[in-house]
Amino acid sequence: MKLLLIQSPSVEDHTKERVYPIGIVILATIAKNLRHEVAVVDMNWEDDGYAAVKNALAGDDFDLVGISLRNIDPLANKNVSLVPPFLTVVSMVRALSPRSKLIVGGTAFSLFAKELMTLSKADFGLIGEGEIAFPKFLSAFPDLISDLPGLCYYENGRLRINHPRPMFDLKEYVSPDYSILPPDRYADINQYVPAIGVETRRGCPLKCAYCSYPMLQGTKIRCRPVKDIVDEIEVLFRDYGIRLFHLNDPVVNMPSEHLDAICREVLRRDLDIQWTGFFRENFLNEKNVKLYVKSGCNCFSLSPDGLSEKARVTLGKDLTEEELLRAARLLADTGVCSLYHFMVNVPGENEATVAESRRMIDTIYRIHEKSRSLGYVVLNHIRLLPETESTRTAVREGVIEAERSLLYPFYYNPQPYEDLRYELEIQNQKNNIFMWYGLREGETP
Numbered sequence: 001m002k003l004l005l006i007q008s009p010s011v012e013d014h015t016k017e018r019v020y021p022i023g024i025v026i027l028a029t030i031a032k033n034l035r036h037e038v039a040v041v042d043m044n045w046e047d048d049g050y051a052a053v054k055n056a057l058a059g060d061d062f063d064l065v066g067i068s069l070r071n072i073d074p075l076a077n078k079n080v081s082l083v084p085p086f087l088t089v090v091s092m093v094r095a096l097s098p099r100s101k102l103i104v105g106g107t108a109f110s111l112f113a114k115e116l117m118t119l120s121k122a123d124f125g126l127i128g129e130g131e132i133a134f135p136k137f138l139s140a141f142p143d144l145i146s147d148l149p150g151l152c153y154y155e156n157g158r159l160r161i162n163h164p165r166p167m168f169d170l171k172e173y174v175s176p177d178y179s180i181l182p183p184d185r186y187a188d189i190n191q192y193v194p195a196i197g198v199e200t201r202r203g204c205p206l207k208c209a210y211c212s213y214p215m216l217q218g219t220k221i222r223c224r225p226v227k228d229i230v231d232e233i234e235v236l237f238r239d240y241g242i243r244l245f246h247l248n249d250p251v252v253n254m255p256s257e258h259l260d261a262i263c264r265e266v267l268r269r270d271l272d273i274q275w276t277g278f279f280r281e282n283f284l285n286e287k288n289v290k291l292y293v294k295s296g297c298n299c300f301s302l303s304p305d306g307l308s309e310k311a312r313v314t315l316g317k318d319l320t321e322e323e324l325l326r327a328a329r330l331l332a333d334t335g336v337c338s339l340y341h342f343m344v345n346v347p348g349e350n351e352a353t354v355a356e357s358r359r360m361i362d363t364i365y366r367i368h369e370k371s372r373s374l375g376y377v378v379l380n381h382i383r384l385l386p387e388t389e390s391t392r393t394a395v396r397e398g399v400i401e402a403e404r405s406l407l408y409p410f411y412y413n414p415q416p417y418e419d420l421r422y423e424l425e426i427q428n429q430k431n432n433i434f435m436w437y438g439l440r441e442g443e444t445p
Helices: 022-033 049-057 083-096 107-111 113-120 130-140 213-217 226-240 256-268 286-294 309-314 321-334 351-369 389-396 420-437
Strands: 002-007 037-042 064-068 101-105 124-126 151-155 158-161 244-247 274-279 297-306 337-343 374-380
Touching: 002 022, 002 049, 022 037, 022 064, 022 130, 037 049, 049 083, 064 083, 083 101, 083 113, 101 107, 101 113, 107 113, 107 213, 113 124, 113 158, 124 130, 226 256, 256 286, 286 297, 286 321, 297 309, 297 321, 309 351, 321 337, 321 351, 337 351, 351 374, 351 420, 374 420
Parallel strands: 002 037, 002 064, 064 101, 101 124, 244 274, 274 297, 297 337, 337 374
Antiparallel strands: 124 151, 151 158
């Protein structure tokens, strides 16, 4: 069978930060292992993604075309949707390859399967983790396995959506065959974000009010074997010259013993790499922070989310101010870049929490001032997503209607603090410039 897999746009345009499409390359690897003929197009990497799709389809008669929608929108307070380019690619496939069957999937698709199947009129969709369902689908194709977990399809004009199977054991994880889409072309395309990601585990037991990870990956942590992870890193380093990695996990140091073991194995193999990830603050200590830095961590990303104690409780963070500031001091002492991500105007915001938020921003900058190791304090609003506590709160408060679709960007930002992010951003940027230029109040940059 001839198969084309397309990564639809995951960023606003080709000038933005892009990442290697590990998901579709894994599915392409599975198809290749089943002896199918498979090609991959990553529209994000191409100068003209639509032209790349047109060229891939020209003259080739594919039996099946798959389109992945990884991100539903760029987040970061932006009212930009990635659904229009996704649907445009669907239309291109229908126009240029009308005989091909069309299957759609990806993380964003899994969140909005009903809406996107209805809009795209794709022949099939897959929700949830595809490593088990996709090969079963391919083995039966063109016949239909109507009870295949995670499969979306139409029966007599009616959309059917099967519940996905339980999450699979990551000992069965299929490492990408990087020869399908060589990663070295991604090595230097970004200014800030590492383009190459490696998965070390899936699943998150935390209960952050706004987050869809538990729904997408389950609440049980499933770790890949340490040897397999570092084998993959070593292949990328030795064979493709990749030196900078992002560890793609929801929280990279949970459980901390797993990340510690990965770092020790990287050091044992003498891999001269650098890596980043999102860390849980209260699992950091002096010993493991030193290990992470020694093994190549060059940026600690933190997501405490709540600038005030009340906000952290509301967001389900289970993190105290003392734990957050202790982690900040540990990281500042390393001199390694740290990034902090916070939500602004969360449910229950009031004058007291606003004042506490201002103090927290100033405190974080003071902690990092000497080492100048603070990359930035990122301020966002909550992007409301299906089946999250933040969305249920917004419905209870009357901010949105219960039946409202969240397919397109909707941020929680009610009155009277709808301008709070801008006010805090003024303070944030001033702190940042004053820190880097060594200025004090009364001076100007």
